[in-house]
Amino acid sequence: MGAVKSHVEGNTLVVERSFRASRELVFEAFSSPTHLESWWGPAGWKTEVRTFAFEPGGTWHYKMTCVDKNQGDYYGMESWGKSTFVEITPHRKIVYTDAFSDADGNINSDFPVMTITNEFLDIPHGTLLVSRSEFSDVESLEKVVETGAVEGFASQLERLDAIVSR
Structure with missing residues (x-):
């Protein structure tokens, strides 16, 4: 349905993507560890959820591993992430810190x-x-954009679309 659109507003990166699926279904894909493991991370990467407490103050700790031999030096690489949920409005909004x-x-x-x-x-x-x-500042935003974060997020949203549009 939609290509990813992105733009920068000051120190904020805005990414938009449409899905041919209900708001409830798309939200659920973000709120369950089983769903997240099926699509989170760029193509060729597998996500494993270590902890997941979907509530304000709860944390989500996960590992992404490159399982695609065609990704050269990235193959076998691990990347860990940790998020803390700040605000959750069911089927409408999720706010969290990501590190x-x-x-x-x-x-x-x-x-x-x-x-x-x-x-x-x-x-x-x-x-x-x-x-x-x-x-926190424009330099931090630019550092993350330079790592290919927009392309990576676009890739994982493609994976999500393949699931929710079924």
């Missing part, structure tokens, strides 16, 4: 921590996801 971490859940201070607000909006024939990643 790189280690296997024990310690935040990696070499990378910026961002606050992500995902909004799920009704549109004709589906749902519009508006994801806003807010950084």
Whole structure:
């Protein structure tokens, strides 16, 4: 249904993608560890959820592993992430902090921590996801964009679309 659109507003990266699926279904894909493991992460990466407490103050700690031999030096690489949920409005909005971490859940201070607000909006024939990643400053935003984060997020939203549009 939709290509990913992105733009920058100050120190916030805004990414939008539409889905041919109900708002409830798209929201559920973000709110269950089983669902997240099936689509989270760029193509060629497998996600494993270590902890997941979907409530304000709850944390989500996960590992992504590159399982695609065609990705060269990335093959076999692990990347850990840790999020803390701030606000949840069922089927409408999820706000959380997102950071790189280690296997024990310690935040990696070499990378910026961002606050992500995902909004799920009704549109004709589906749902519009508006994801806003807010950084402490423009330099941190640019650092994350340079890592290919927009392309990676676009890739994982393609994976999500393949599931929810079934």
